[in-house]
Amino acid sequence: MGKESTRRVFLTTLGAAGAVSLAGCSSIPGTGGGDEPADPDGTDTPSNSTSTSTDNGGGGNGGNGGGGAPGKSVDNFSNIEELQINAGKVSTTTDDVFQGDQSVVLEPKGNGESVVKFTKTFYPDNLDLTKHDLSLAAKIKKPDLGAQDGRMKLAANIIAPAQSSMTTAIRQFPRELGDWVRFDLGYTDKNGNPELGNVSDIEIQIGPRQDGKKFKVLIDDLRKVPKGNKGKVMLQFDDGFITTYENAFPMMKERGWTGSAAIIPNAVGADNYVTEQMMREMSDEGWDMIAHYGSPLTGMSPEEQKRNLQQAKQYLDVKGFGGGNHFAVPNHRLNKAALDNISELFETAYLQGGGPSNAKLPSNPHFISRVNGASIRGSRRIINMAAEFNQLAVLYFHEIGDGDGWLPKQDFKKLLDHIEKKEVDVITPTQLTNNK
Numbered sequence: 001m002g003k004e005s006t007r008r009v010f011l012t013t014l015g016a017a018g019a020v021s022l023a024g025c026s027s028i029p030g031t032g033g034g035d036e037p038a039d040p041d042g043t044d045t046p047s048n049s050t051s052t053s054t055d056n057g058g059g060g061n062g063g064n065g066g067g068g069a070p071g072k073s074v075d076n077f078s079n080i081e082e083l084q085i086n087a088g089k090v091s092t093t094t095d096d097v098f099q100g101d102q103s104v105v106l107e108p109k110g111n112g113e114s115v116v117k118f119t120k121t122f123y124p125d126n127l128d129l130t131k132h133d134l135s136l137a138a139k140i141k142k143p144d145l146g147a148q149d150g151r152m153k154l155a156a157n158i159i160a161p162a163q164s165s166m167t168t169a170i171r172q173f174p175r176e177l178g179d180w181v182r183f184d185l186g187y188t189d190k191n192g193n194p195e196l197g198n199v200s201d202i203e204i205q206i207g208p209r210q211d212g213k214k215f216k217v218l219i220d221d222l223r224k225v226p227k228g229n230k231g232k233v234m235l236q237f238d239d240g241f242i243t244t245y246e247n248a249f250p251m252m253k254e255r256g257w258t259g260s261a262a263i264i265p266n267a268v269g270a271d272n273y274v275t276e277q278m279m280r281e282m283s284d285e286g287w288d289m290i291a292h293y294g295s296p297l298t299g300m301s302p303e304e305q306k307r308n309l310q311q312a313k314q315y316l317d318v319k320g321f322g323g324g325n326h327f328a329v330p331n332h333r334l335n336k337a338a339l340d341n342i343s344e345l346f347e348t349a350y351l352q353g354g355g356p357s358n359a360k361l362p363s364n365p366h367f368i369s370r371v372n373g374a375s376i377r378g379s380r381r382i383i384n385m386a387a388e389f390n391q392l393a394v395l396y397f398h399e400i401g402d403g404d405g406w407l408p409k410q411d412f413k414k415l416l417d418h419i420e421k422k423e424v425d426v427i428t429p430t431q432l433t434n435n436k
Contacts, residue, residue: 070363071135071225074127075120077104086203088116098137098180098220105141106206107216114208116217119201126161127199132224133391134158134185135363140175141216151175151332151352152217156185157203158194165192167389171369172354176298179336182221182364186356186392187385196389228359231387231424234432235259236350236370236396238292238328240267245278247400247409251416253285257426262292262328262396265315279321288323288428289316291346293330302337309345326350326429328396342366347433356382356391361435370394373415374407380418387422392432 078101080092088108097103106116140152151172159166169185206217235252237244240263252259261282267273274282279289291312297305309327316324327342329351334342342349343366353369362368373379373395386393395415399406419426 070361071132071223073221074134074224075222076100077220077222078102080104082120084119084121086117086119087113088206090116090118093218096139096141096218098139098182098218100221103139103218103220105216105218108207108214110214114212115205116207117203117205119203121201122199126197127202127224129158129160129196129199129224131227133227133358133389134169135182135223135225135358136185136219137180137182137221138173139180139218140173140178141218142178152209152215153205153207153354154217154219155205157201158187158196158199159201159203160194160196161198161200163191165194166190167194167196167385170354172352173367174332174334174351176333176335177339179339180218180220181339181367183353183367184225184357184363184369186353186358186369187389188355188382189385190388223363225358225363226360228390228392230359231390231422232359232392232432233383233386233419233422233424233426234370234392234394234428235373235426236262236290236328236394237400238262238396238398239264239294240274240279240292241399242272242274242278243399243401243403243406245274245282248397248412249282249285249287251409251413252426255416255420255426257416258286258288258428259426260288260290260323260326260428263289263312263316263321264292264294265312267294276319279319283321283323286428288326288430289321290323290326290328290429291316292328296331296333297329297338297341298333298335302341305338306341306345309341313345322430323428325433339366348429350394350396350429356386356389356393359386359390359392361432362392365433368392368394370396373397376411376415379415383419383422383424387424393424 080090083090088106091105092102093105094102108114108116138154151174154171156169157166167187168189170188171183171185173181173183207215209215237248237259240261244261269275283289293308293312313324325347327346327349329349332352334351347365348368349366350368350370354371355369357369371379371382374397379395382393385391397407400412401409
């Protein structure tokens with residue numbers, strides 16, 4: 001596996017992370033969908049207090065990855081005196097917790113600061129992450145319920161054992177969610193040659209928000225979860241555009257790879273969209289036809305959300321397409337009701353997160369991170385990290401070809417060439433859940 005040094009160290013702006021662009025779904029006939037503006041990403045971090053819990057995660061909303069979380073607790077944040085506060089205000093609350101007795105409340109001071117940063121030191125015994133990834137639970141206390149493009153950024157530097165040898169984890173989560181959610185801290189970058197068997201510190205940063213407004217974020221239950229034994233890459237194609245069949249499908253077939261097409265039932269057979277016959281041909285070759293929708297779920301009532309999700313799933317099931325148990329979140333926008341409905345109906349769900357996930361089985365299968373594959377440079381970086389640290393990189397695309405705003409076939413081929421050079425498996429959502 002290639003080891004690629006990076007030029008970046010942990011900066012408060014986390015500017016380099018913006019290389020992975022963030023786009024939403026294109027407008028779909030009869031759905032009112034629209035593109036989501038681009039937005040940079042963020043990172044996360046862990047802490048100490050090694051508890052003896054093993055295979056049960058915390059409380060929180062079980063459907064959102066709360067109960068039954070895998071792995072072992074690294075820190076339950078029962079003692080914030082152990083934390084070094086670098087920026088912002090850090091406090092605790094017993095009124096709103098994911099698990100245990102308290103959670104940590106993070107907010108900027110309001111004197112011009114736009115981030116919260118703290119460091120957890122592991123002493124005298126360093127943290128061993130050679131066989132584990134990290135996951136964390138977080139909640140936006142006061143979400144922007146009308147946010148069109150709002151995603152909070154959570155960043156973590158895993159220092160192993162000094163800043164010259166560390167990995168960075170970046171994760172975004174939607175501000176509209178407003179509820180506890182667990183997610184993996186996949187590595188998005190590295191500096192030097194980190195020794196993950198000797199993690200001395202973890203730095204966590206929340207923010208800044210793009211709009212400069214204040215925020216309040218709660219975190220809880222940092223865990224380490226068993227790693228996969230090999231890096232994996234998943235290629236997803238949103239909306240069911242015909243260029244998926246005409247261009248991506250044959251290019252991947254030449255390499256013996258399969259992908260997944262996120263299908264909006266009402267768009268099948270429309271101009272520039274795949275037909276059922278095309279879907280059948282791809283499915284017969286091992287592709288997943290996964291469920292999708294053409295406009296954000298957050299603009300619907302919970303009942304309308306569930307009805308539309310059921311219809312999207314039922315269409316694939318009735319037609320006999322594999323992949324109907326998986327869902328691509330439209331425009332990467334979620335609220336609590338949407339996540340609850342998705343968790344009830346599907347085995348896995350994917351949305352913009354900015355980095356990789358656990359390759360064995362993501363700690364929250366309904367909140368799996370993916371990145372926009374249209375950024376070739378950013379995608380290569382994420383693939384490199386997934387290959388080196390045995391994580392899962394999920395890349396999503398829209399149009400592949402020579403049209404305006406499309407990803408050129410030549411660039412897509414370069415990305416496939418890069419994947420082929422790495423020691424990774426190219427998989428589908430069904431293969432992930434079947435542990436293939």
